[in-house]
Amino acid sequence: MIPVGIIGDGYTAAELVRVLSRHRRARVATVFSTENIDKGFAEVYPHLLRFSEVICEKADIDKLKRECQVVFLALPHGLSAPIVRELIGSGVRCIDLGADFRLKDPKIYEEYYEVTHEAPELLDVAVYGLPEIYREKIRGTMIVANPGCFPTGAILALAPLLKEGLVETENIVIDSKTGVSGAGRSLKLASHFCEVNEGVKAYSVGSHRHAPEIAQELSFAAGQEVEITFTPHLIPMSRGILTTAYVKLRPGVTEEQVRQAFADQYADEHFVRVLPEGTYPHTRWVYGSNFVDIGIFVDDKKRRAIIISAIDNLNKGASGQAVQNFNIMFGLEETEALDFAGIFP
Numbered sequence: 457m458i459p460v461g462i463i464g465d466g467y468t469a470a471e472l473v474r475v476l477s478r479h480r481r482a483r484v485a486t487v488f489s490t491e492n493i494d495k496g497f498a499e500v501y502p503h504l505l506r507f508s509e510v511i512c513e514k515a516d517i518d519k520l521k522r523e524c525q526v527v528f529l530a531l532p533h534g535l536s537a538p539i540v541r542e543l544i545g546s547g548v549r550c551i552d553l554g555a556d557f558r559l560k561d562p563k564i565y566e567e568y569y570e571v572t573h574e575a576p577e578l579l580d581v582a583v584y585g586l587p588e589i590y591r592e593k594i595r596g597t598m599i600v601a602n603p604g605c606f607p608t609g610a611i612l613a614l615a616p617l618l619k620e621g622l623v624e625t626e627n628i629v630i631d632s633k634t635g636v637s638g639a640g641r642s643l644k645l646a647s648h649f650c651e652v653n654e655g656v657k658a659y660s661v662g663s664h665r666h667a668p669e670i671a672q673e674l675s676f677a678a679g680q681e682v683e684i685t686f687t688p689h690l691i692p693m694s695r696g697i698l699t700t701a702y703v704k705l706r707p708g709v710t711e712e713q714v715r716q717a718f719a720d721q722y723a724d725e726h727f728v729r730v731l732p733e734g735t736y737p738h739t740r741w742v743y744g745s746n747f748v749d750i751g752i753f754v755d756d757k758k759r760r761a762i763i764i765s766a767i768d769n770l771n772k773g774a775s776g777q778a779v780q781n782f783n784i785m786f787g788l789e790e791t792e793a794l795d796f797a798g799i800f801p
């Protein structure tokens with residue numbers, strides 16, 4: 457069994473422990489906490505009773521170096537970078553669920569996250585952990601930058617079209633709706649029941665931190681700079697992200713070419729389900745699972761494609777994808793511990 461450590465005991469850590477509890481080759485050796493030290497993880501999250509015996513501990517990086525082959529960092533941005541530097545120095549591989557290693561340009565990171573990057577020399581060492589695009593690089597890396605939740609849904613919806621040069625690289629509009637668990641477990645006014653229930657609102661309009669991450673990865677796919685407008689909306693549900701993206705078709709591009717681009721890109725991708733024509737994703741079809749569902753509509757008259765994706769923000773948007781990356785890094789079956797359907801209805 458491969459001993460793994462988890463730093464953090466929030467929602468993504470809980471989803472990691474849930475997924476890893478059915479992993480046949482991994483054992484959660486330790487979970488670090490600040491507020492639940494000495495409590496059983498299943499006491500903090502009773503849905504994990506009988507699925508986890510691990511006790512929350514005070515952070516001790518030396519213990520991770522001694523006992524773990526890989527560490528999942530489930531911390532707010534800014535905290536992971538110095539820890540990752542120390543761990544990889546001792547040969548411990550790291551999967552960072554936060555944002556510290558996703559943006560290749562430290563200036564953009566500092567502009568959007570408003571903190572100085574503490575390990576900019578590692579940005580080129582880290583591999584962006586989207587297996588459907590970077591699988592080969594993920595295999596050999598010491599650091600996986602697990603993607604943000606919105607970027608996972610948006611990039612998988614658009615990369616095939618940009619890679620094939622089928623759509624314009626400007627004026628791409630990406631509209632996402634997210635469940636509240638995306639904000640984490642710690643208490644915040646914006647995720648208070650009365651602030652969220654029975655309503656929908658846009659937030660971080662024109663300034664969300666995931667916009668440069670999406671633009672970076674779509675630009676890599678296109679081989680040229682891609683310009684996007686991204687607006688997230690908070691929806692009164694616990695899990696799930698539905699993303700609707702609008703792109704302009706290049707002259708002469710046909711619906712068949714659009715559909716073929718998705719078929720080609722995702723033919724062998726277990727976790728990407730391109731839905732049949734006329735069927736559009738529902739967040740409940742991926743609830744609790746590592747799947748991303750994609751629906752395609754081509755409006756030939758308006759020369760526009762509308763691509764819709766659905767993910768579970770805590771699973772494919774965070775912890776499921778992190779375990780998928782772990783499986784790839786350690787040469788395991790990529791679907792290990794992850795091959796289950798969502799819960800519906």
Ligand SMILES: NC(=O)C1=CN([C@@H]2O[C@H](COP(=O)(O)OP(=O)(O)OC[C@H]3O[C@@H](n4cnc5c(N)ncnc54)[C@H](OP(=O)(O)O)[C@@H]3O)[C@@H](O)[C@H]2O)C=CC1
Pocket residue numbers: 463464465466467468469489490491492529530531532533535553554555603604605637638639640641642769770773774
């Ligand atoms: N929730 C989601 O859907 C997704 C989250 N992510 C990212 O994953 C990371 C974890 O998110 P999530 O689990 O949802 O967040 P939570 O708020 O649920 O948990 C955050 C964890 O970080 C710990 N923490 C906070 N501040 C400190 C500190 N100063 N020192 C040490 N530990 C600290 C918290 O412990 P304590 O409260 O005890 O201080 C808690 O264990 C974040 O970077 C997030 O942006 C990525 C994709 C999706």
Ligand SMILES: CC(=O)N[C@@H](CCC(=O)OP(=O)(O)O)C(=O)O
Pocket residue numbers: 533553554555604605606634635636637638639640665688690
């Ligand atoms: C509902 C909600 O607040 N969602 C979060 C998603 C954060 C996240 O998952 O991403 P990082 O890892 O990049 O912080 C947000 O919009 O900031």
